[in-house]
Amino acid sequence: MTEATAPTTPRADGEGVSLAALPLWGRFAAIIVAGVLLSLVWDGATRWPEAWTLPLAQWITDFINWLKSEATVFGVEFKAITRGIGTALEMPVDWAEYLLYRGFKKVGLDLGPLPWIAVAAGVTIFAHWVGGWRLALLCGLSMLYLATFNVWKDAMRTMTIVVVAVPMAAFIGIALGIWVTRSKTAARIISPMFDLMQATPHMAYLAPVAALFAFGPVTALIATVVFAMPPMARCTILGLQTVSSDVVEAGQMSGCTKRQLLWKVALPSSKRTLMLGLNQVVMQTLAMVVIASIAGATGLGHKLLYSLQQLRLGVAIEQGIAISLIAIVLDRLTQAYAYKETDHFASEKTWAQRHKHMLLFLVILVGSYVLAEFHRWASIPPSKFVWGAGDAKVVLFDAKLLARHMDQAIRDFNVVAFDYINPIRDWVTLWILIPVRNFFLWLPWPVFFGVVSLAAWRLGGKSVMLLCMALMASFIVTGFWVETMKTTYLVLIAAALCVLIGVPLGIWAARSERAAKIIMPICDTLQTFPSFIYLIPAIMLFRIGDFANIFAIIPYATVPAIRYTYLGLKRIPAVTVEAGIANGATRMQRLFKVELPVALPEIMLGLNQTIMMALAMTAITALIGSTDLGQEVVRSISTQDFGRGILAGFFIAALGIIADRLIGSWAAERKRQLGVA
Amino acid sequence: MPGDVQIRCRNLWKVFGADPRGFMRRHDGRPTAQALRDEGYIGAVQDVSFDVHQGEILIIMGLSGSGKSTLIRCITRLNDPTTGEMEYEGRDLLKLSERELIDIRRHRFGMVFQNFGLLPHRDVLENVAFPLEVQGIARAERVDRAKKMIDLVGLGGRESYFPRELSGGQQQRVGIARSLAVEPDIWFLDEPFSALDPLIRAEMQDEFLRLQSMLHKTIVFITHDFEEATKLADRIGIMKDGRMVQLATPEELVLNPADDYVAEFAKNAPRERIVSVGAIMQTPTDAALGAVPMTAKIGSVAEQVLTADGPVAVTDASGERIVGSIDRATVTAAIFGGRGPEARAA
Secondary structure, eight states: OHHHHOTTOOOSSHHHHHHHTSOHHHHHHHHHHHHHHHHHHOGGGTSOOGGGOOOHHHHHHHHHHHHHHTOEETTEEHHHHHHHHHHHHHHHHHHHHIIIIIOSGGGTOOOOSOOHHHHHHHHHHHHHHHHHHHHHHHHHHHHHHHHHTTOHHHHHHHHHHHHHHHHHHHHHHHHHHHHHHHOHHHHHHHHHHHHHHHHSOHHHHHHHHHHHHOSSHHHHHHHHHHHHHHHHHHHHHHHHHTSOHHHHHHHHHTTOOHHHIIIIIIHHHTHHHHHHHHHHHHHHHHHHHHHGGGGTOOSHHHHHHHHHHTTOHHHHHHHHHHHHHHHHHHHHHHHHHHTOOOOTTGGGSOHHHHTHHHHHHHHHHHHHHHHHHHOGGGTSOOSEEEESSGGGOEEEEEHHHHHHHHHHHHHHHHHHHHHHHHHHHHHHIIIIIHHHHHHHHHSOHHHHHHHHHHHHHHHHHHHHHHHHHHHHHHHHHTTOHHHHHHHHHHHHHHHHHHHHHHHHHHHHHHHOHHHHHHHHHHHHHHHHSOGGGGHHHHHHHHOSSHHHHHHHHHHHHHHHHHHHHHHHHHTSOHHHHHHHHHTTOOHHHIIIIIIHHHHHHHHHHHHHHHHHHHHHHHHHHGGGOOOSHHHHHHHHHHHOOHHHHHHHHHHHHHHHHHHHHHHHHHHHHHHHHHTOO | OOOOEEEEEEEEEEEESSOHHHHHHHTTTOOOHHHHHHTTOEEEEEEEEEEEETTOEEEEEOOTTSSHHHHHHHHTTSSOOSEEEEEETTEEGGGOOHHHHHHHHHHTEEEEOTTOOOOTTSOHHHHHHHHHHHHTOOHHHHHHHHHHHHHHTTOTTOTTOOGGGSOHHHHHHHHHHHHHTTOOSEEEEESTTTTSOHHHHHHHHHHHHHHHHHHOOEEEEEESOHHHHHHHOSEEEEEETTEEEEEEOHHHHHHSOSSHHHHHHHHTSOHHHHOBHHHHOBOOOTTOEEEEETTSBHHHHHHHHHHSSSOEEEEOTTSSSEEEEEOHHHHHHHHTTOOHHHHHHO
């Protein structure tokens, strides 16, 4: 940090001494001019010379292929190990499949899957138990939607992976979390790994796992567990570290052994934080399962991707709503469970009173199985609902027909709307997107490298600078410069738009209770949805292209910009604002001279999150067409060029980490200055 | 009369910094304040020695940062002291194995915390039964014993409430019940009433005295409130910057403060409730009227002395022998800031 506070410290090397004599803007200018001049005399400054390119991608691909075919560990073939793991993991997946939609015929039992009535009733009853009538109503209606809109079986396919992955991810996450709080070595190794894992887009997990375990549910399961586990570990660490010292000491003075202290004191008293972790695990699992469709997981995500690629938007909307409803139900149920109060007077009630929810469910379960014996529709919901038979047959509801009508409506709408939409899209593309894109493609890498390094040094000191330099060097020397710049351009424009939309909304919400009551719940809900969903409106309105991609990123990545602005403004001490008012500031002066400057570090952290989410989204938008790093990730899964996919995923993470370190260092320093750290 | 020594501390040091033990070695175990400052170490507890006697209430008093909380954590070994000796009933507390330490905590020590330290996921009954549970006592017995403790602190009927559903005073009653559940020999209380409102605090102090009159525990009690200390203590140890500047009875502190720091605390103390007649009486005179016992606090005899026409005779504790006399001027001076006859004479 001393470097950051003493920027004029002369450096040892010759260039540094002359640079140090300049003011900060002068040093930036010198780097830019030098870089541009260099690019004029040397082509290698624009495109890293092919001859010098490190074939890292090829090495990784070769290594994975070697692992798959020849490698042995202690005399056991590596592929036998992965096959063993695969078989072991297939078992719980199989049983979940039997239970949810296949039925138990395969294992010699004449028993169907859980009838949909039983599942829907079970979810509703559970919702009532944890959250009362309102939650029960929400969950009940959502389940009815799944049953009537011809998505039940696919929803159950999706849930198969969820129900297997969640306990695994939670268990591993808690175990790792405990380990990190116990061992300094573990903390040193695992914490930075989590940082990297969190910055890596979902999609990048799929390629290497698919490479080793082949396509199918097991690959989806493994990728999902790996992806969904870090939040659980983080929450465990947070929970264990924030147990109040009085509570821990009370445990010690009660004579707890170390083990008792962990299991009876620390873990249970951080239950709320752990449940928050579980909620995140569930949500991340769902998001990942939906995306895992491209690596062979069947289910709603798979169907949605298929519908989108065929431009069958009506069905896509029906499926998208189904995914969103599942997300909302899972989110609300886990949250309600976390905050559930214990019944004080349980001991005064009879056994039946205490277990009425369970009993009701058992009755419905048995009843629905009996019903399913006689009527197929009671087992799996029919694709359309009809009343009567023969000539008197009346179609009550047909989801497919509705989808076709929606398709037609969307087409009609587009015919009219394109007259208005297309000019806007074309204008923005021509005058904003293409120039910015061309700028980034023209940008000589030494300029980018130098400017970011200097900024990193100025903001975070030497260690941040070295980290950023290493990350930048990694995509320059491996020949990913062009793809990385395309991603940078897309993300910067999307982030700028998110800030333009999000910050004013956040200010509005902070100023008006009524606005906050509308905006904040919408933010919560937007964050609940798997990112995949946001492709639907983008395709509907703009088909494909960078404009559509940016449009898909915005609803997803604007949320943190709104939320951090809102929280940053809300957290300003009342006395600071009152002092401004007492000094005679107008509303506008109060905002621009008091509130925004104090809240700025928090708002910048929001920008940081926005960039991270936009980066993650670029790997999703690649599904509908792009040419950046995200596309490399997606393509690698089908081309089996795993090295390129893994590296591209890593570089998306690298961009995220660079942004995080730059903005994070600035915000931390600024908060320290403002005394609000 | 003080009972046997239960806890004996000698030359305790607790130093925070990069390498506390090495630092203490370099300075032969007695670093100066200058050395601490120069090398960036913090001496939270510095060279503290004292005994805790069977059945007494020893209060350790000091402002925040004076090291009183660190000291109690050294004795209970929640924090190990850097150097020094500690004995409990003749056993070296610092040489205990993990197992022995847990054993002492399970059976001999009980502790109450400033912010209660209740387990948020357990109701009142389960909180109070917790120390018994970790010992492995069967459910029926621990519920039985915990219920007795809950009744003792006046929370009967609230067994199934959770800590967050109780007021601060009630939460601390749970903390007290829990600390007493194992029937400890020594009861540590770390600012137990500091987080409570003044009215509740006074109520809890009375509750504490009521419990002690029944239980006769050996007590080490931490507070930053001098009035609380004088109300409850048999002896008070005053800490400043990690050092114990004076350890004496409240009366002694008020009448003979060791330095200006102690005097400053003592200035606003309710002298009429602390100073006894015997401490300020003068030689007997023949003209004395009536009689007051020398053990009485001056507040309780003030009216009698102030309305008398001359000096009042002072008798010994039994009330049989006249040992001195006391007059209006002496009482007024003692209550309003004088230091008794010696001070006035000087």
